[in-house]
Amino acid sequence: xxxxxxxxxxxxxxxxxxxxxxxxxxxxxxxxxxxxxxxxxxxxxxxxxxxxxxxxxxxxxxxxxxxxxxxxxxxxxxxxxxxxxxxxxxxxxxxxxxxxxxxxxxxxxxxxxxxxxxxxxxxxxxxxxxxxxxxxxxxxxxxxxxxxxxxxxxxxxxxxxxxxxxxxxxxxxxxxxxxxxxxxxxxxxxxxxxxxxxxxxxxxxxxxxxxxxxxxxxxxxxxxxxxxxxxxxxxxxxxxxxxxxxxxxxxxxxxxxxxxxxxxxxxxxxx
Amino acid sequence: xxxxxxxxxxxxxxxxxxxxxxxxxxxxxxxxxxxxxxxxxxxxxxxxxxxxxxxxxxxxxxxxxxxxxxxxxxxxxxxxxxxxxxxxxxxxxxxxxxxxxxxxxxxxxxxxxxxxxxxxxxxxxxxxxxxxxxxxxxxxxxxxxxxxxxxxxxxxxxxxxxxxxxxxxxxxxxxxxxxxxxxxxxxxxxxxxxxxxxxxxxxxxxxxxxxxxxxxxxxxxxxxxxxxxxxxxxxxxxxxxxxxxxxxxxxxxxxxxxxxxxxxxxxxxxxxxxxxxxxxxxxxxxxxxxxxxxxxxxxxxxxxxxxxxxxxxxxxxxxxxxxxxxxxxxxxxxxxxxxxxxxxxxxxxxxxxxxxxxxxxxxxxxxxxxxxxxxxxxxxxxxxxxxxxxxxxxxxxxxxxxxx
Numbered sequence: 001x002x003x004x005x006x007x008x009x010x011x012x013x014x015x016x017x018x019x020x021x022x023x024x025x026x027x028x029x030x031x032x033x034x035x036x037x038x039x040x041x042x043x044x045x046x047x048x049x050x051x052x053x054x055x056x057x058x059x060x061x062x063x064x065x066x067x068x069x070x071x072x073x074x075x076x077x078x079x080x081x082x083x084x085x086x087x088x089x090x091x092x093x094x095x096x097x098x099x100x101x102x103x104x105x106x107x108x109x110x111x112x113x114x115x116x117x118x119x120x121x122x123x124x125x126x127x128x129x130x131x132x133x134x135x136x137x138x139x140x141x142x143x144x145x146x147x148x149x150x151x152x153x154x155x156x157x158x159x160x161x162x163x164x165x166x167x168x169x170x171x172x173x174x175x176x177x178x179x180x181x182x183x184x185x186x187x188x189x190x191x192x193x194x195x196x197x198x199x200x201x202x203x204x205x206x207x208x209x210x211x212x213x214x215x216x217x218x219x220x221x222x223x224x225x226x227x228x229x230x231x232x233x234x235x236x237x238x239x240x241x242x243x244x245x246x247x248x249x250x251x252x253x254x255x256x257x258x259x260x261x262x263x264x265x266x267x268x269x270x271x
Numbered sequence: 272x273x274x275x276x277x278x279x280x281x282x283x284x285x286x287x288x289x290x291x292x293x294x295x296x297x298x299x300x301x302x303x304x305x306x307x308x309x310x311x312x313x314x315x316x317x318x319x320x321x322x323x324x325x326x327x328x329x330x331x332x333x334x335x336x337x338x339x340x341x342x343x344x345x346x347x348x349x350x351x352x353x354x355x356x357x358x359x360x361x362x363x364x365x366x367x368x369x370x371x372x373x374x375x376x377x378x379x380x381x382x383x384x385x386x387x388x389x390x391x392x393x394x395x396x397x398x399x400x401x402x403x404x405x406x407x408x409x410x411x412x413x414x415x416x417x418x419x420x421x422x423x424x425x426x427x428x429x430x431x432x433x434x435x436x437x438x439x440x441x442x443x444x445x446x447x448x449x450x451x452x453x454x455x456x457x458x459x460x461x462x463x464x465x466x467x468x469x470x471x472x473x474x475x476x477x478x479x480x481x482x483x484x485x486x487x488x489x490x491x492x493x494x495x496x497x498x499x500x501x502x503x504x505x506x507x508x509x510x511x512x513x514x515x516x517x518x519x520x521x522x523x524x525x526x527x528x529x530x531x532x533x534x535x536x537x538x539x540x541x542x543x544x545x546x547x548x549x550x551x552x553x554x555x556x557x558x559x560x561x562x563x564x565x566x567x568x569x570x571x572x573x574x575x576x577x578x579x580x581x582x583x584x585x586x587x588x589x590x591x592x593x594x595x596x597x598x599x600x601x602x603x604x605x606x607x608x609x610x611x612x613x614x615x616x617x618x619x620x621x622x623x624x625x626x627x628x629x630x631x632x633x634x635x636x637x638x639x640x641x642x643x644x645x646x647x648x649x650x651x652x653x654x655x656x657x658x659x660x661x662x663x664x665x666x667x668x669x670x671x672x673x674x675x
Contacts, residue, residue, distance in 0.1 A: 054562075054563065055432065055563040055564045056432065056437065056438075056441050056549060056550075056564050057441075058287075058288070058441045058444050058445060058550075059288045059445075059448070061445070062431075065431055069431070069432070072563065077561055078561050078562075102548075103286055103548040104547045104548045104549055104556070104558065104562045104564065105561065105562045105563075106562075107546075107547060107548050107553075107562065108545075108547060108558060108560070108561060108562025109561075109562065129288055130286045130287055130288060130548070130551070131286060132285060132286075132287060132288065132289040132291075132292050133289065133292075134272060134273075134285065134292065135284055135285060135286060152289070153288060153289045153290070154289070155288075155289050155290035156290075157290060157293050158289065159293070162289070162292070177290065180290055180448060180449045180450075180451070181290075181445075181448055181449030182445045182448060182449070187449075
């Protein structure tokens with residue numbers, strides 16, 4: 001079993017779904033980023049989804065764009081980010097850690113070298129936001145040889161052919177989009193996803209985590225009810241960091257409160 | 272899986288979030304069906320002739336080639352309705368949008384020429400149009416902003432990133448990923464995810480097809496070199512395509528040399544960029560060592576783009592076309608000379624191609640060559656930029672250096 005499988009098995013036993021916070025590595029700088037990630041882990045985050053800052057994040061809304069731009073302005077490089085991941089991995093050997101990437105950062109280093117570096121830093125999975133299933137061959141091959149899995153986006157408009165491809169190629173979890181558009185808490189999660197969830201399960205795809213527009217505890221409960229295996233929450237996390245970025249302690253405590261509220265909403269309600 | 276080839280050699284593809292794949296597939300299907308539909312083709316042709324003013328003339332320069340043995344021909348896309356070649360493909364995509372039942376159009380624009388073309392096509396065809404434009408470009412291309420608004424389009428300034436064309440491109444794709452059901456993304460150049468590079472080329476190829484017929488009729492032979500400026504690359508690919516099979520015709524793309532290639536401030540992607548993935552495609556890309564996209568520089572907003580259409584990267588790799596830089600300074604001088612000698616005010620973008628042709632003719636005045644330049648747009652939009660540039664230049668050349 002890999003770390004995701006062990007996490008999902010443990011959650012099933014505990015009667016919960018996963019709460020996975022997302023943040024931008026190195027935002028607003030490496031020190032605060034590390035402290036705040038640790039605060040979220042200490043408050044019960046089940047896994048992490050972490051973005052390496054990119055100049056042109058076209059799948060992201062204004063909040064995450066701003067965080068990525070700030071990290072780049074602070075001089076954060078992809079290597080800095082991987083070293084940060086490595087430190088987190090040393091302290092949390094069981095925590096599933098996924099990276100959210102844009103293709104050019106992978107391509108610029110060469111997929112083989114990039115994925116080996118990920119593996120060396122203890123990364124479990126990589127999702128490349130602008131590499132759709134039909135373009136994923138080369139990346140997938142290199143990732144697998146390096147021992148890193150690939151996570152794929154499952155949008156509400158996916159068709160049967162691509163759902164099958166996703167079931168075949170996906171590793172760890174399936175990033176289920178609650179709605180169209182880009183990341184951000186401005187537009188709340190949308191349409192019921194129960195039908196897609198059911199079909200993904202029949203096809204044997206990795207368990208779905210619901211993302212895009214998730215910012216409130218009641219959405220975690222709703223996602224569990226729809227059959228999702230958990231939620232991913234990014235823009236809301238960044239908003240909490242943006243509120244008072246210079247007060248490290250205040251943000252840590254606010255993140256802790258938020259993560260605990262989301263985790264406590266993650267219990268199954270037996271129906 | 273795509274129905275048409277998505278790659279030109281190693282370049283092209285569809286590097287967009289999964290959510291946009293169905294919209295790209297719908298567009299590809301609509302394009303294939305429309306191309307096979309005589310009614311679509313004749314409506315497109317009718318609009319090109321009766322509305323946009325095709326065919327555009329081929330003008331032989333009377334004065335510029337003096338003192339050389341060469342002949343210089345200009346394909347006059349500047350005379351097309353809207354003031355640039357952009358109108359051609361916008362009419363094609365506008366008709367496709369209608370065919371797909373879309374009611375809204377999203378566009379990105381740099382110089383504003385594509386935005387204006389979109390706005391006029393949408394006014395004509397009854398589509399609702401919104402145009403993303405870098406905040407910096409909104410400032411330096413204000414005449415085109417007024418024109419777009421007058422034509423009923425909404426102009427949305429983009430201040431993220433470098434606040435230029437690349438950021439407008441990102442923003443247009445972000446919008447489309449939420450609005451694809453009712454909106455068509457009317458991409459403005461032969462770049463971006465498949466099928467745009469192919470589709471835009473097909474809707475621009477009449478530039479080269481007409482030119483080839485015109486120059487053969489006029490002179491009885493093909494040109495020695497065909498020259499066009501390259502930002503995203505739509506006017507160049509529209510011009511080159513008709514000549515690609517003519518092995519003796521040299522194809523030259525002229526990129527934005529900006530302040531010079533050594534300065535790092537330029538838009539010469541094909542000469543200084545590395546293969547990368549950006550704006551939905553694999554192509555040449557200006558980027559740093561880590562893969563962060565770099566900002567390009569050009570006095571000409573339409574060439575101020577850090578990547579390029581994938582087919583140009585391919586034509587360069589196989590050696591069928593080659594690409595050269597022309598600096599801001601040389602382009603402005605070319606613009607001024609064309610204006611004074613031939614009575615034509617070219618767009619700054621097109622002036623890059625003209626300036627290269629002038630350099631080439633004068634390098635060896637005794638060499639007899641027939642050069643065909645695509646004059647892709649007119650320069651009304653640039654008069655303030657050029658005026659400001661010339662004033663600054665004059666000031667810095669006066670004794671005592673630049674005035675405060």
